[in-house]
Amino acid sequence: MSTEHTDYEMQPYRSESSVAPRDHIALVDLLDRVLAGGVVVAGEITLSVADVDMVMISLRALVTSVSALAESGADLGELAR
Amino acid sequence: MTEPSGVWVYAVSADVAAPSLSELRGVGDEPVRGISAAGLTAIAGDVPLAEFGESALRRNLEDLAWLEATARAHHHVIDALGQRGPLVPMRLATVYANGAGVAAMLDERATDLRAALSRISAHQEWGVKAYAQQSEPGSPAAAEPARSGAARVGPGASYLRRRRDELSAHSQARYDAIASAEAVHIRLSGLAAEARLHPPQAPQLTGIRSQMLLNAAYLLDEERAEEFADAVTALALEHPGVRLELTGPWPPYSFAGLPDRPDHGAGRRREH
Amino acid sequence: MTARAGEPGTLARRHRIDADPESVERGLVSLVLTVVELLRQLMERQALRRVDDGTLSDEQIERIGSTLMALESRMGELRDHFGLNPEDLNLDLGPLGPLLPYD
Numbered sequence: 234m235s236t237e238h239t240d241y242e243m244q245p246y247r248s249e250s251s252v253a254p255r256d257h258i259a260l261v262d263l264l265d266r267v268l269a270g271g272v273v274v275a276g277e278i279t280l281s282v283a284d285v286d287m288v289m290i291s292l293r294a295l296v297t298s299v300s301a302l303a304e305s306g307a308d309l310g311e312l313a314r
Numbered sequence: 315m316t317e318p319s320g321v322w323v324y325a326v327s328a329d330v331a332a333p334s335l336s337e338l339r340g341v342g343d344e345p346v347r348g349i350s351a352a353g354l355t356a357i358a359g360d361v362p363l364a365e366f367g368e369s370a371l372r373r374n375l376e377d378l379a380w381l382e383a384t385a386r387a388h389h390h391v392i393d394a395l396g397q398r399g400p401l402v403p404m405r406l407a408t409v410y411a412n413g414a415g416v417a418a419m420l421d422e423r424a425t426d427l428r429a430a431l432s433r434i435s436a437h438q439e440w441g442v443k444a445y446a447q448q449s450e451p452g453s454p455a456a457a458e459p460a461r462s463g464a465a466r467v468g469p470g471a472s473y474l475r476r477r478r479d480e481l482s483a484h485s486q487a488r489y490d491a492i493a494s495a496e497a498v499h500i501r502l503s504g505l506a507a508e509a510r511l512h513p514p515q516a517p518q519l520t521g522i523r524s525q526m527l528l529n530a531a532y533l534l535d536e537e538r539a540e541e542f543a544d545a546v547t548a549l550a551l552e553h554p555g556v557r558l559e560l561t562g563p564w565p566p567y568s569f570a571g572l573p574d575r576p577d578h579g580a581g582r583r584r585e586h
Numbered sequence: 587m588t589a590r591a592g593e594p595g596t597l598a599r600r601h602r603i604d605a606d607p608e609s610v611e612r613g614l615v616s617l618v619l620t621v622v623e624l625l626r627q628l629m630e631r632q633a634l635r636r637v638d639d640g641t642l643s644d645e646q647i648e649r650i651g652s653t654l655m656a657l658e659s660r661m662g663e664l665r666d667h668f669g670l671n672p673e674d675l676n677l678d679l680g681p682l683g684p685l686l687p688y689d
Contacts, residue, residue: 258389259561260382261519262441265512265529266567267385267406470651471644477654478634523673 317362321349321410324357324391325401325565326420326427338394341387342366351417352424357395358416361409371407389565396565400435402427403565430570437507437533439569440542440562443515444498444528446491447555487555494553495527501549505542506532510568527556531568539563615668619661620675624686626661630654 322341329350338346340359348355364370374380385406392403410416420427467475503509510533514526534542543560550558633650636642642650665672677685 261515262561263385263389267388468648470648470655473655474637474651477630
């Protein structure tokens with residue numbers, strides 16, 4: 234993999250059309266946000282919230298998501314329900 | 315529909331006219347619809363439990379190809395609608411048994427959801443990552459002139475000297491890069507309404523060898539986006555020891571958090 | 587232009603487990619060389635500390651330095667022989683990060 238030669242790199246991902254083309258967004262950046270961001274709602278009638286705990290075990294490289302969860306103080310017990 | 319289904323929730327907005335949603339397809343290629351309650355609308359879709367139910371999710375979330383496709387589809391809906399007005403994104407894989415459950419959630423969390431909507435209204439999320447610049451091999455030692463008074467130094471001793479110079483230049487560079495990343499974050503936080511640090515991304519996922527020193531999200535007033543981008547450019551020039559990467563605008567994923575317990579104005583209360 | 591490693595398919599490739607004999611051997615070789623490299627770096631740092639402490643004679647310094655220099659050179663040859671880059675010699679310790687420091 235090359236590491237770049239420009240000190241500053243802008244990654245605009247929104248095109249002029251109303252919906253951004255999917256491939257411009259790096260998956261890692263998206264996963265940072267959709268796995269560890271967004272509203273977390275738990276309740277009796279919720280089937281499941283993203284079981285990030287499980288994701289951590291099987292995709293050990295995604296430790297980042299679990300760390301974020303731990304830092305936010307979220308109750309992992311709720312998520313496992 | 316004969317197969318059991320659940321309701322996948324993408325986001326919550328202030329009331330939205332339902333017909334305008336129908337052109338969007340969601341994670342299960344289902345048409346996206348709105349479920350309204352308490353003056354709010356949840357953007358949702360009916361999805362088969364065979365693929366999106368709890369046990370199916372445990373399996374599928376471990377499949378990177380499925381995770382990628384689903385994350386992108388989830389984002390696609392949020393991003394498309396986010397352009398029409400403030401939207402509080404849901405975390406990936408928020409699935410309810412039925413629409414009534416979604417409506418009940420809206421009723422229960424209306425105060426918090428409205429507060430979140432007003433906080434992010436007219437704001438955008440932008441991401442900034444900083445990497446330590448790859449050091450040029452051998453350069454510190456090459457630039458080092460022969461030390462005065464060195465007299466005759468054997469090849470072994472001179473090898474050690476070179477290694478010491480390289481290691482100390484390297485650790486100095488590392489120290490400076492970390493200080494730069496901190497300075498960048500402090501300056502950019504000053505331009506933002508809110509800032510949030512994400513853990514550095516694992517190199518196995520990014521394929522980038524340099525060490526990531528900063529992975530931050532900033533909530534900006536829409537009108538300051540250009541000023542922010544200019545600040546990033548300026549900071550990159552001021553801090554040559556780090557490489558900066560700007561991404562955005564994003565829906566406000568990193569700033570959508572609600573308090574752990576709903577705010578009913580009546581103090582603490584068990585959620586369930 | 588930064589390579590976009592997040593592209594579809596890239597992540598899946600990284601996590602696939604290869605079980606053919608050649609890559610098992612290559613895996614073992616890089617594991618062994620990683621350990622050797624770790625020891626080499628530790629010895630080098632230790633030597634530099636002793637040099638700085640002033641506890642070594644000039645002759646000792648020369649001898650240790652020559653040995654470490656030869657070791658570095660030999661490591662290079664071994665890597666070349668097995669077609670490995672310096673970056674290939676590392677161990678991922680998960681939350682603890684990589685075994686060998688970023689270079």
